[in-house]
């Protein structure tokens with residue numbers, strides 16, 4: 001295993017014209033791990049990933065990839081051979097067949113013929129003779145993932161690899177990516193699927209409006225409890241209750257509180273507060289926070305809710 005982190009991003013900034021879309025972003029991705037980068041549309045994920053992959057030039061900041069300075073020309077050739085990249089929507093040529101594209105990229109990496117087994121694991125064997133432009137959206141995505149990983153890179157950047165991919169193929173993709181990690185490679189992947197991040201990622205980085213708003217393991221980020229009160233309570237009563245137990249309220253059909261504490265601690269606090277206010281008969285539904293709950297509460301309009 002490499003002694004270096006796969007990726008270290010320090011104070012990365014990038015603006016388009018005068019609009020700063022990546023603003024002082026710092027995070028790292030450990031070697032041999034899958035790091036998921038999450039964020040709402042337009043948050044700056046693609047811009048960040050493309051700066052790290054060498055496809056865009058940052059305005060300021062420092063990026064180290066596999067222990068090498070990304071900006072140093074002397075490292076460009078080594079990084080090209082050791083880093084695989086899938087840009088958003090694949091970036092594939094449209095006229096050649098899927099098989100020709102994969103075979104070409106395999107040859108470029110000195111691995112002629114490697115595409116046959118890879119196409120099999122991507123469920124593409126019977127699509128190899130089809131022109132890329134005639135493939136379905138999900139099939140094209142899988143060809144693009146195949147092109148990024150066929151050189152057996154030490155670090156793989158994947159920008160929304162499962163967008164448009166059906167649930168069966170998505171699970172096959174997860175298995176494939178877990179296999180890439182198991183052979184010691186590192187993956188930095190963006191996704192809008194919270195279940196994908198929960199299932200795959202060792203670490204999660206959340207970007208919102210160009211800034212990092214969360215960074216941790218799934219367990220760290222989802223620590224906490226949601227409680228739904230099965231009662232028709234007035235908004236100000238719920239708000240007062242939330243303040244009394246140190247919770248925030250969550251929008252929904254029924255009054256729901258989010259509390260950064262264990263289920264036992266939450267029940268202890270809440271039952272006391274309910275009894276004191278004469279709501280001793282209210283039924284409670286208690287569950288752990290999901291990554292989606294966390295994402296919604298820390299990004300955009302949810303921030304600080």
Ligand SMILES: Nc1ncnc2c1ncn2[C@@H]1O[C@H](COP(=O)(O)OP(=O)(O)OP(=O)(O)O)[C@@H](O)[C@H]1O
Pocket residue numbers: 016017021039040041042043044045046047048088
């Ligand atoms: N080449 C460009 N010129 C001008 N603005 C750009 C350019 N590329 C991206 N942007 C803008 O920068 C912001 C961040 O875009 P980016 O693609 O990095 O976001 P994202 O988090 O990947 O979004 P999505 O989830 O929708 O793919 C967006 O508002 C986008 O419109």
